[in-house]
Amino acid sequence: SLAEALLTWYTLFSVTSNAMDGLLKILKNHGHDDLPATVRTLRKTPRSVPITKKSGMEYVYLGIQTQLKKILNGVTPPDRPMLLSFNVDGLPLFSSSNRCLWPVLCATPIQGALKVFPVALTYGRSKPLDLDFLTDTLSELASLVRDGFEISGRRIAIAIKCVVCDAPAKALVKSTKLCSGYWGCDKCTQKVAWLGRVVYPHLNSPLRTDESFRWQDQPEHHHGQSVFLDVDINMVTQFPIDYMHQVCLGVMRRLILLWIRGDRRVRISAAQTSAISDRLVSLVSSIPSIFARKPRPLSDVDRWKATEFRQFLLYTGPVVLRGILRDDLFQHFLSFSVAISILVNPNSVEQFDYAKGLLKYFVSRGKDLYGGEFCVYNVHSMLHITDEAQKYGSLDECSAFPFENFLFQLKKLVRSGRNPMAQIVNRL
Known part of the structure; x- marks a missing residue:
């Protein structure tokens, strides 16, 4: 009916109540006497x-x-x-x-x-x-x-x-320590180190299991009993690492900030930053509408959304960084880009083991290039993220x-x- 169509239109396009009341009055004055005079009546607001x-x-x-x-x-x-x-x-x-x-x-x-x-x-x-x-x-x-x-x-x-969930919300609902705690990783039992910030120095640590979590074999990891324990759910394997927060907003954002604002050993010059930004902006006319956003310059990186970091990681980054970013840093970034490209593709299951090797190289090589403080929780979680893709089929299935x-x-x-x-x- 006309009333239902108007109500759907009002909700979908966030029309204000005053504007809707004005439209209803116009329609009533032009013969639609069956319509109510106000949107409150139209919506039957309780x-x-x-x-x-x-x-x-x-x-x-x-x-x-x-x-x-x-x-x-x-x-x-x-x-x-x-x-x-x-x-x-x-x-x-x-x-x-x-x-x-x-x-x-x-x-x-x-x-x-x-x-x-x-x-x-x-x-x-x-x-x-x-x-x-x-x-x-x-x-x-x-x-x-x-x-x-x-x-x-x-x-x-x-x-x-x-x-x-993202890492803080996951710690809340599982009643565990935050990722910044000494036993904060929800996938392995590694104890963190302090290098000006909390870092995860080891590449091979014993993994948590669903049984060890329920029995709280490592009590330092827990704050108490989670309400999820009353449900038939695996507390480790069914709480996946979130690709949106930890890959896009986490690791990819961290890499870009290290390049443009980090230590002098890895920081690029203002001219190089400008050159990368110019390349990004030049791609705007070539980005199809299937992408949520068009590329923006690195000067706007603090306002980039997760989809923009994803676009940079999987598509534009390997193009715009080539020949500008130092070769060893570029090869290191490429290992990350290729690995995640494999893990988000459900048709690349046979290459997941290769992606896991690339991510292990990415973490270990990152310590050499950027220093031990590079291995924060988001970077460390790249050692475990392949397991999520293997369980669910791809990272997009659990993002x-x-x-x-x-x-x-x-x-x-x-x-x-x-x-x-x-x-x-x-x-x-």
């Missing part, structure tokens, strides 16, 4: 949203099964178990406030496309005080994994694929990119600082 308090924050639970039935409405239910991926992360809603939204997001493939939806919303100052905001989600998840759910007369089985895109959509639902939780729930 008078109140059931907001409770959990973990010291405002909390609304939307439900896994409820959300799954919404996205499966009108879709043929799958024959195989539905694989669910989860994400927990903080999102600042306002630049002038420390108040954050901490949603619990879920994603599942529907007819070949990954569908992301919120399961729970938590909003308050900084971050949750404890993990109580996860208990509803995990309780329902355990029930769904055990019994499945029924839709259209068919019972759909549920399985957990993975939980994708935070789709979740981050959805977080941006959530943020657009907030128009003012007055009761943002109610705004998000109503507009969802």
